[in-house]
Amino acid sequence: MAPQSERPAGLGWSDALVGSVLLAVFSIIIAWATRAHPYPTESGGISLAWWRLPIYALLSWLRMAAAYAIALLFALSYAYAAAYNPKARRILIPLLDILQSVPILSFLPVVLLAFIALFPGSRIGVNLAAIILIFTGQVWNMVFAVYQSFTTIPRDLRESALSLTLSPWQRFRMLELPYAMVPLVWNSMMSWAGGWFFLMAAEMFSLGSRQFQLQGLGSYLQTAANRGNWLAEGAGLATLMAVIVLMDQLIWRPLLAWADKFKMELVEGDRPRSAILILLRRSVLIEWFQAQIWTPLAERGDRLFSRTLPTMRGDPVINGAWSLLRILISAGAIIALVTSLQGALHLIMQVGWHQIGLVVLATLATLTRVLVALTISVLWTVPVGVFIGLNREWAAKLTPLTQIAASIPATALFPGLVALLIHLKGGLETASILLMVLGTQWYILFNVIAGASAIPEDLREVTRMIGLRGVKVWTTLILPAIYPSLITGLITAAGGAWNASIVAEYVSFQNHVYTTFGVGSLIAQTSQQSRFPVLLLATGTLSLTVVVINRTIWRPLYDKASQRYSLT
Amino acid sequence: MAQIPAPAQVKTKQAALVRMLGVSKMYVQPDNYDILILDDITLDIHPGEFIALLGPSGSGKSTVLRIVTGLSKPSFGTVLYRGRPVNGPNPHAAMVFQSFALYPWLTVQQNVELGLAAKGAAPAVRREKAVKLIDLIGLNGYEDAFPKELSGGMRQRVGFARALAVDPELLCMDEPFSALDFLTAENLRSELLDLWLESRIPTQAVLMVTHGIEEAVYMADRIIVLSKNPARLVADLANHLPYPRNRKSSEFIHMVDQVYKIVTGWDEDEDEAVQLTEDAPARGDRPRLRPIPYGHLSMLSGLLELVVDRGGTDDLYRLGAELFLEVDDLLPVTETAELFNLAEVSEGDLTVTALGRQFVEGDVNDRKAIIREQLREIPLFRLIDRVLRSKASHAMAKEFFNDILEEHFSVEEAERQLMTAINWGRFADLFHYDTDTELLYLADDQTGEMVPVALNDAQES
Structure with missing residues (x-):
């Protein structure tokens, strides 16, 4: 979004x-x-x-x-x-x-x-x-x-x-x-x-x-x-x-x-x-339902809520009770907050410098993976998306296909992907990046298609008339025009990539655990081994990293895109 | 003023439907500089009156309407409805909107029933009443249509039916005909007037906000003119022309001309008003920046050329009618012309000055030079110029000026003022503005001290 x-x-x-x-x-x-x-152990007892x-x-x-x-x-x-x-x-x-x-x-x-x-x-x-x-x-x-x-x-x-x-x-x-x-x-x-x-x-x-x-x-x-x-x-x-x-x-x-x-x-x-x-x-049935059940129900609801809601607000007794309740709730919330912050502090205190370094390195490793996945996605979706967006006939043929492909959740493909790649060298590394690409490419593709198909015909004609060709067309018309939608797609895609990293870096396959170094595998490992201080630190660092990246990189980019490159 | 009212006045007081007593409205800014929109409005609305509220755009006419209906609270003063203070939306008043404000997901019938549903009427009663009103307003057959299937005029008919469904004693209308084309609007005006004059609706008084002077004279029997920045009562005229009114009759034209003079003439009074408010304790600590009108410079050139072609003087009302411009669109342009000393407005006439003639006869660069000279006299531009010159980089962020302006105007108005200033400044080559970096800056040829106009001319030609 x-x-x-x-x-x-x-x-x-x-x-x-x-x-x-x-x-x-x-x-x-x-x-x-x-x-x-x-x-x-919880086992579903899955039958095939x-x-x-x-x-x-x-x-x-x-x-x-x-x-x-x-x-x-x-x-x-x-x-x-x-x-x-x-x-x-x-x-x-x-x-x-x-x-x-x-x-x-x-x-x-x-x-x-x-x-x-x-x-x-x-x-x-x-x-x-x-x-x-x-x-x-x-x-x-x-x-x-x-x-x-x-x-x-x-x-x-x-x-x-x-x-x-x-x-x-x-x-x-x-x-x-x-x-x-x-x-x-x-x-x-x-x-x-x-x-x-x-x-x-x-x-x-x-x-x-x-x-x-x-x-x-x-x-x-x-x-x-x-x-x-x-x-x-x-x-x-x-x-x-x-x-x-x-x-x-x-x-x-x-x-x-x-x-x-x-x-x-x-x-x-x-x-x-x-x-x-x-x-x-x-259908007659729906009509009957609407006339006999829905309308009277709505009528009654109107009456009930219209009478009770405003009067409740005016009643001094209820008002008093409300404010008392509110004070109690906020007091409870403050106490709970302080206690749990204390607990969090206590947990964090147990973390040594070595572990902090580990968490930072792991976050950087995952960040690298996210960036690689985004780059791969952009490299193939931008040309394809622009092609589909600019060609109406192709768009009509390809859009349903891409929509069906996009509707399969990437995580459903993951077990198969792992089974195929796990025995290769660096197999999980490849599989995890592939999973991220699978989970993120569609956001970018659909946004690029939308952006490209919104390029006004007269702009394209002008570009043809003044004789721009090849790279020049891309730098003067296409890239600036799709820039806002590309950024929107990238923001959503980056969120998806971070999420995918958690399941992608730590895999248990045929009773054997495969991991690749990253914050996702760190979270999975520490929660399994009950190393809660590091778990808290890792989750906190991950969240903070994503929020900071969103605020300092994506949002300014988006604001700029919507002001400078908006076609309207 | 403690004054014992005479018996006759007591009578009118009781009879008044709505009394606005010293109503002022402040627009509270985030940075605690409050902007006054309405200043001390006192007004009685009596049963049987059809009042038109006239004023330039941004004058707070709509705010008056919203305070009367209880949608908005006055900052100071009180509103009495039948002698009782108004707190919250007044159930005896109904509102008709310029944008119709129909619910697109409800049918015509459901839209009309809405107010009755709010009052808790039974479905059968609601339906009957709505059907009757839809008939009255001439939309029978369209009960199950959705608003998007109707034309603009029909939509506003639904708007009227919805307002009338609750049997309002006071009907408030916010520029109800402005969004309609000329013929549709004319048709709807006369139909509404018929309903009102023949008492076929239970409405006791009508309050209509408009910027169309002709519309006001055509419909209302009392015309109230507001000034702007902030809005004050400028005039309260009775309009005794007999119905049905003929737009071509000399009495009608005379009345329109009279109102035109008032609307275009309040400007002179405002200078005094500004002086007065500077002494007022609320704002005594800082001098007020006068707003610049947001006139388009291309329209200004066009208007001046037209008037010069006609001998240098023309009647504003006639000009507006010929150019299909409402006062609202015309006034910013004439105000700009006055500000630049290119023309003078008095008694509803626009007269081009000597400088104005020079402006019309000159080419684009002469015109730029004239405007540049004039801009240097305006406080806002003096401020911008001074700031830009004093900086070593000759550049300053737009935000800086925005902040200054927001001490004097509402957030939206400040933005509009600055955008107009940037437009004028760019036209006159007084300074540059970079949209990407949001910086106002002086280019190398602008940093020097004031270049005499003549020298500039010689260079250009």
Whole structure:
């Protein structure tokens, strides 16, 4: 997603505050995780029989759906609070900014251990850990999109709602939610794509010889690769693709077509169509549901919330209770913060200079890998993307293909990739960079295509008329024109690459652990060996590195791109 | 002023629908320099009145409207509705917006029902009432259409129906016809006037913000003129022309001319006003920078050429009508002409000065030289010039000037002032501006002391 140009580059005090809160929360989770000693091994007992595939797909899908439901509720409430409560905004927005740039997967080992400790001996812990991880992977771009919509509602629409004296609930239902609907649907699609990436990783994570397996497509794929059963691997991938294509056809396309009515533009343009949606809209059953259940329910909800919400605010008793509660909560939060910061400090104190050096070196090694992956992606996607973007006929043929290719989460391909490359010299090194490329190239490709196809025809004609050729065309027209979209793609891609590094650097294959030096493998190793001080330091350093790079490099680049090279 | 009101005044006080008492509005800046938008507005709105609120753009007309409806709170003063203070959106007032402000995801019917739903009316009651209003406003058959399927005029009809659905006692309209084409607007004006004059709507008073003088004279029976920076009441005129009004009649034209003189003439009073506010304790600690009008220099040249062709003097109202320019578009240009001493405005007439003639007769470089000379007299440009000269690098960040301007204007206004200044400065070759680095700077040929105009001319020709 695009960084906010309204916020300045560089780090501020609020970032420091938010960072320390995160550090504190993280050390609480670590404290939990330490109790998990020794962990019972969780094994899903994956069977490679083909008839199990639909069940595994369903289980994986249910995990995704649960995480998405939580993410949706969270996104709406978080964005609402951030948009309409100035006090909350001061904390929520920097927090959001950091959370969305932190590589979520770096928390995977610790969160997994903490949840297993919470529910010892049952599979609930692993399931919850997976759901929470998917949730944290899905939610931030949704929060961001909804928040942006809420804050950009045109003044006239807002004032008309106020002058018609709509209640806060009615405003939410009639104005705020509909206004946010189009970005919300788009970002939900993105979140699901990202969710598959995390799900595959979360289902089949292993620490040393201990495997934390959940029944699902991700662990199926890993088991198949582990056993060298390529037929099953292929079947698993085909099932995953089928699920993704079905989702696209049955859910996203109808939803997008439906959301079209929430677009603000008052001109009738090309509307996305969906046969499924038309079918649904014409169905008698849906009509009955709308007339008999939905409308009365909405009516009742209006009445209930319109009456109770404003009166609650005015009631002095409830007001008093509220402020008391608020004081209690903030007091509790401060105490918890101080204690856990103390704990974090205590943990960090145990770290020696040698280990700090190790963490820094590991971060640099991973950074190098990320840069190599980005460079490879840019080198092939820019020419291809520009070619597709500038040629309409080719674009029509290639776009569906690239979309299907992009829909496969890179982590699903990873077990197969490892099985192929692991026995070669430097095999994991190659495999990890390849995984990063797989996970990141599409963001760049799609953005480049979008940028290239937006180059106005008259600019291209002028370039032809004044006789520019070859390299000159690229330096004067194409590169400047695609620059903003390229930067946008790179920012998203870099985030994906950091995430991929965690699963890419530490692999357990056929009961043998393969690692390559980097911060990802350091995190996995230290959490397995319960070296929590180093784990805390490594995770903190990784997050800080990513946030600092975002603020000092990407955001200024983006701001410059959107001002200087914008075509509009 | 403690004064015991006479019995007659007590009567009018009770009868007034809305009373604005000493209402001022400050725009609170992030850096604690507050900008005054409305200054001490006192105004009564009585039942039966159709009031047009006239003023140049940026004069805070819309702010008055928003304070009357309770959408915005005054910084000082009170608003009474039927004798009670207004806190929050007034349920007896309804608003019609220039941009229509329809909800694109709701049908015409749902849009009209919205206000009734807010009041908790039952679905059946809502539907019946909405259908009746959609009929009244001439949109029957379009109940299930979405706003994007309607033309601009039809959309504004929905806007009216939605406002009227709640049976408002006070109908507030924020430039309701500005976004419509000429014929549609004219049609809608007369239809609304019919509804109002024949009392087919329960509305007791109408308050319309407009920048169209003709529109105000055509529709309203009371015209209130505001000044800008900050907005004060300049004039309060009764308009007793009988309905239906004929735009071609001499009385009508006379009235329009009279209002035109007031609108273009408040400028002279403002100088005194600025003097006065400098003594005011709130801002006494710093002298006020006067805003420069944001006139396009190419429009300025065009206007002056036209007036010179016609003998050097022309009626502003006629000029505006011929050029299809509302006062709002015309005024910045004439203000710029006055600022540069190229023309003078008095009694609604624009007269080109000797310098103005020289400007018109000169070529592009002469014109640049004249503007350059004039710019040197304007405080903002003197400031820029002084700062740039005093720096060894002859360059200064745009932000620096922005910060200075934000002490005098709102954030948006400061940005606009600076962009206009940069435009003029670039045109007059007074200084350069680099968009990439956001630096204002002097090139080598600009760093010298003031170059006499004649010398410059000789070089050019």
